[in-house]
Amino acid sequence: MDVVTIILISLLAIVILFPAFLLIWLYVHDRKQDEHSVLQNYPLLGKMRYILEKMGPELRQYLFHNDREGKPFNRKQFEYVNKAGKYQSSLLGYGAVKDFKENDYYLANSMFPKRDAELKVEEQPTITTQVYEVKEENLFNRKEKRKEMEIKPSLLSDEEQVILGEHTVREPFYLKGLIGQSAMSYGSLGENAITALSKGLDMAGGTWMNTGEGSISPYHLKGNVAIIMQISPGLFGVRDEEGHFSFEEFKKKTQMDQVKAFELKLAQGAKTRGGHVDGKKVTKEIAEVRNVKEGEDIDSPNRFPGIDTAAQLLDFLQQLRETGGKPVGMKIVAGNEVEVEKLIKAMKEKDIVPDFITVDGGEGGTGASYYELAYSVGLPAFTAIPLVHKCLESFQLRHRTKVIASGKLITPDKIAMALCLGADLVNIARGFMISTGCIMSQVCHKNTCPVGVATTDKKLQEALIIEEKQYRVCNYLVTLRQELFELAAVAGLDSPTKFTQDHIVYQSQFRAFSGWSDIGEKAK
Numbered sequence: 001m002d003v004v005t006i007i008l009i010s011l012l013a014i015v016i017l018f019p020a021f022l023l024i025w026l027y028v029h030d031r032k033q034d035e036h037s038v039l040q041n042y043p044l045l046g047k048m049r050y051i052l053e054k055m056g057p058e059l060r061q062y063l064f065h066n067d068r069e070g071k072p073f074n075r076k077q078f079e080y081v082n083k084a085g086k087y088q089s090s091l092l093g094y095g096a097v098k099d100f101k102e103n104d105y106y107l108a109n110s111m112f113p114k115r116d117a118e119l120k121v122e123e124q125p126t127i128t129t130q131v132y133e134v135k136e137e138n139l140f141n142r143k144e145k146r147k148e149m150e151i152k153p154s155l156l157s158d159e160e161q162v163i164l165g166e167h168t169v170r171e172p173f174y175l176k177g178l179i180g181q182s183a184m185s186y187g188s189l190g191e192n193a194i195t196a197l198s199k200g201l202d203m204a205g206g207t208w209m210n211t212g213e214g215s216i217s218p219y220h221l222k223g224n225v226a227i228i229m230q231i232s233p234g235l236f237g238v239r240d241e242e243g244h245f246s247f248e249e250f251k252k253k254t255q256m257d258q259v260k261a262f263e264l265k266l267a268q269g270a271k272t273r274g275g276h277v278d279g280k281k282v283t284k285e286i287a288e289v290r291n292v293k294e295g296e297d298i299d300s301p302n303r304f305p306g307i308d309t310a311a312q313l314l315d316f317l318q319q320l321r322e323t324g325g326k327p328v329g330m331k332i333v334a335g336n337e338v339e340v341e342k343l344i345k346a347m348k349e350k351d352i353v354p355d356f357i358t359v360d361g362g363e364g365g366t367g368a369s370y371y372e373l374a375y376s377v378g379l380p381a382f383t384a385i386p387l388v389h390k391c392l393e394s395f396q397l398r399h400r401t402k403v404i405a406s407g408k409l410i411t412p413d414k415i416a417m418a419l420c421l422g423a424d425l426v427n428i429a430r431g432f433m434i435s436t437g438c439i440m441s442q443v444c445h446k447n448t449c450p451v452g453v454a455t456t457d458k459k460l461q462e463a464l465i466i467e468e469k470q471y472r473v474c475n476y477l478v479t480l481r482q483e484l485f486e487l488a489a490v491a492g493l494d495s496p497t498k499f500t501q502d503h504i505v506y507q508s509q510f511r512a513f514s515g516w517s518d519i520g521e522k523a524k
Contacts, residue, residue: 200473234300269364361407389422
């Protein structure tokens with residue numbers, strides 16, 4: 001027998017015997033374990049079941065869900081953000097992939113829309129960005145190249161700009177755009193993602209970046225974007241070594257030029273308790289920024305220490321406003337009309353009105369929460385927004401504050417609808433995450449984000465190239481603004497600031513449509 005034959009027989013034996021040995025070992029191992037019943041009775045088939053179960057989210061996302069079935073965002077929404085970020089475009093062919101028989105909100109178009117020349121939009125100076133150009137697209141490969149491009153910023157005119165704290169503080173916050181980044185902390189997101197966001201938002205201009213409850217990190221300041229610093233019950237960034245509120249630390253933050261406003265966080269849509277960051281994410285740097293211990297879980301209380309009533313909260317807010325001289329607002333989750341009314345009634349009685357109220361829908365996202373909170377607590381954005389808006393109106397306070405809406409508002413049509421329902425401004429978190437590379441793997445709480453967005457793992461973050469992602473962030477935001485103006489024009493308006501209840505209808509499968517009065521009833 002020659003050497004070649006011996007080698008072939010040996011290789012054949014390995015190919016046959018090794019898999020057989022592995023299967024026998026798995027069979028014996030699973031029969032002896034006492035944790036999983038299915039593996040005891042059906043060792044090999046049971047193992048296959050667990051493998052498929054583990055792969056389930058990916059299989060559903062890429063193979064089994066249709067284009068509008070996926071959650072929290074479907075494939076069409078995910079595709080929109082990516083196309084806007086990479087190509088600064090949202091073109092599609094052959095029409096919408098949607099069942100128009102479903103109950104849904106629709107924008108009311110005008111028979112005589114506004115022409116471009118009639119829009120109150122500021123298009124100078126242009127923004128130098130980079131977009132991808134597809135050279136060739138085949139089944140197994142796509143050739144595309146990044147190129148430099150000048151795009152129009154689509155900012156609000158001076159007369160249409162939104163002002164926070166116009167009559168309450170020494171340094172009001174002037175906003176030339178209606179869309180900003182919702183609260184995302186350094187720690188929940190890694191330094192590369194925060195840096196890309198900061199630089200991209202700065203390039204787009206006319207926007208803001210909410211720090212989330214994790215205080216101001218060096219990475220939030222990498223771009224010269226306006227900052228809204230969030231203050232949570234954990235008091236990160238404005239507390240002393242014992243964890244008590246520190247006016248001295250607060251004053252330091254007010255003296256930072258980039259910090260334009262502060263937000264008191266009462267609750268977040270996906271977690272109406274305090275925030276949580278897993279200890280695996282708490283690096284030395286994060287611990288220093290938040291003034292906590294490295295490597296330990298961070299759990300902030302579900303309300304501010306020593307503040308038990310709406311009146312006490314408003315007194316604290318006013319104290320911050322007077323001390324810092326900058327706008328102060330609050331972030332709430334609306335649970336029902338009674339609770340919202342109590343809060344706004346207290347504003348009326350004390351004559352203390354926040355400069356803005358962020359209304360976070362119960363469908364909002366988060367880096368880490370708990371099932372019972374994310375699935376079952378808090379009203380969705382399109383119910384909560386009109387509820388808060390109408391309650392403010394009933395107490396004659398609507399003109400004294402601005403409403404910032406958030407909760408899955410990642411496309412221009414949803415943003416326009418939020419404005420129609422009573423919002424003045426819109427916050428986006430997950431849309432900006434997707435623009436930095438997020439693939440919705442839903443492991444934000446494990447520090448194992450495969451694309452380096454929601455992780456502090458240095459190696460995983462290497463995949464997130466700041467220089468490239470900053471352009472996608474900028475392009476996504478500018479595309480949203482451009483198309484928001486386009487929707488305003490279609491509705492017969494010269495600015496998206498003029499969307500009202502008259503520009504939205506609700507189609508029911510039982511009735512042709514219902515207007516604002518019925519929408520208002522649904523909010524109750």
